[in-house]
Amino acid sequence: MWAKRQQREKTLTLCTGIVTDARCNGHDPGQDVPEHPRRLAAIDQVLARLNASLVRLQAREARTAELEWLHSPAYVRRIAATAGQKPVALSGDTMAGPGSDLAARVAVGACLEAVAAVVDNRLTNAFALVRPPGHHAEFSRAMGYCLFNNVALAAAFAMEALGLKRVLILDWDLHHGNGTQHLFEADPRVLFISVHQYPLYPGTGHFTETGRGPGEGYTINLPLPPGWGDGAYAAVFEQVVVPVARAFCPQLILVSAGFDAHHLDPMGGMEMSADGFAALTRCLMDLAGELCSRRLVLVLEGGYHAQALADSVAAVLTELCGATTHCYRDLAAAADPRQVNNVLTRCRHVHGHFWKALTRTNRQWFG
Numbered sequence: 001m002w003a004k005r006q007q008r009e010k011t012l013t014l015c016t017g018i019v020t021d022a023r024c025n026g027h028d029p030g031q032d033v034p035e036h037p038r039r040l041a042a043i044d045q046v047l048a049r050l051n052a053s054l055v056r057l058q059a060r061e062a063r064t065a066e067l068e069w070l071h072s073p074a075y076v077r078r079i080a081a082t083a084g085q086k087p088v089a090l091s092g093d094t095m096a097g098p099g100s101d102l103a104a105r106v107a108v109g110a111c112l113e114a115v116a117a118v119v120d121n122r123l124t125n126a127f128a129l130v131r132p133p134g135h136h137a138e139f140s141r142a143m144g145y146c147l148f149n150n151v152a153l154a155a156a157f158a159m160e161a162l163g164l165k166r167v168l169i170l171d172w173d174l175h176h177g178n179g180t181q182h183l184f185e186a187d188p189r190v191l192f193i194s195v196h197q198y199p200l201y202p203g204t205g206h207f208t209e210t211g212r213g214p215g216e217g218y219t220i221n222l223p224l225p226p227g228w229g230d231g232a233y234a235a236v237f238e239q240v241v242v243p244v245a246r247a248f249c250p251q252l253i254l255v256s257a258g259f260d261a262h263h264l265d266p267m268g269g270m271e272m273s274a275d276g277f278a279a280l281t282r283c284l285m286d287l288a289g290e291l292c293s294r295r296l297v298l299v300l301e302g303g304y305h306a307q308a309l310a311d312s313v314a315a316v317l318t319e320l321c322g323a324t325t326h327c328y329r330d331l332a333a334a335a336d337p338r339q340v341n342n343v344l345t346r347c348r349h350v351h352g353h354f355w356k357a358l359t360r361t362n363r364q365w366f367g
């Protein structure tokens with residue numbers, strides 16, 4: 001009996017899933033666009049060398065009805081009409097080629113499969129390594145290299161198909177997740193927390209964007225000046241993400257996991273490292289363990305330096321399956337209060353009346 005339980009617990013600790021699919025690379029915006037098939041190729045190379053126990057999930061195409069949970073039928077038809085056609089510009093920065101509709105549907109379907117496996121306890125946690133990314137995609141508009149909003153549809157799936165009542169989406173991509181915010185800004189079932197460089201593309205994500213109607217308070221934006229690294233990010237997670245998540249008590253944690261805040265990435269001015277992303281992952285693993293039976297699903301967003309992207313994904317996967325244990329609290333303790341105090345104070349002023357837990361956090365950071 002004891003041996004059986006030990007075996008079961010051992011199995012649980014090792015159950016990290018990945019889902020990726022070559023069809024995602026059917027979306028090819030051209031050599032000059034940073035969001036390119038070479039991103040997944042770099043990740044594939046590092047996966048082949050990764051000495052970690054990972055379960056491979058099979059992706060599937062998302063169905064039209066699933067896409068229409070959050071996108072307009074006309075928009076879904078518009079993307080479908082590009083299949084097999086010559087490349088067309090959907091917006092100033094986003095195109096669709098002959099394989100883009102299938103790639104985008106598979107990217108969404110991969111995320112839904114990851115959520116299904118984690119919510120029904122076949123896996124402890126999972127990482128959907130997909131493209132095109134999703135967090136800029138709006139109800140009826142492609143933008144920022146994104147066609148369908150992968151992470152938002154994963155949340156919708158958890159609620160519509162699996163019956164969950166509360167989902168936390170944490171977005172640590174360099175850029176603000178405007179699409180995800182807008183799709184759920186009036187929905188109190190989804191708590192959206194975004195840490196992003198500001199000002200920067202797409203221009204949204206100010207402190208004062210806090211949700212609307214019944215969703216008021218369930219959007220938390222932490223716009224950061226450039227130059228933030230592992231310690232400052234860890235401090236914000238410790239001082240804002242942890243207490244607010246505990247108060248919200250999600251049944252699933254989703255992550256818009258972009259790696260363009262890495263210090264080598266050409267897109268912005270952040271100073272994160274691969275180990276820093278692993279530490280943020282550990283923070284969310286701890287929260288998921290405490291609050292929601294360890295249910296944690298990461299979805300790839302940006303990350304445009306191939307080696308930094310691959311190294312960061314490897315560090316996160318190694319953490320997810322328990323082969324490493326990074327300590328975000330040690331990083332947070334070493335952060336420079338002069339760098340983080342302004343953001344933490346603004347956040348408390350905007351959100352303290354709604355999230356009382358913010359006013360009870362460690363005072364040393366709030367001057």
Ligand SMILES: [Zn+2]
Binds near residue numbers: 173174175258301303
């Ligand atoms: Zn980004």
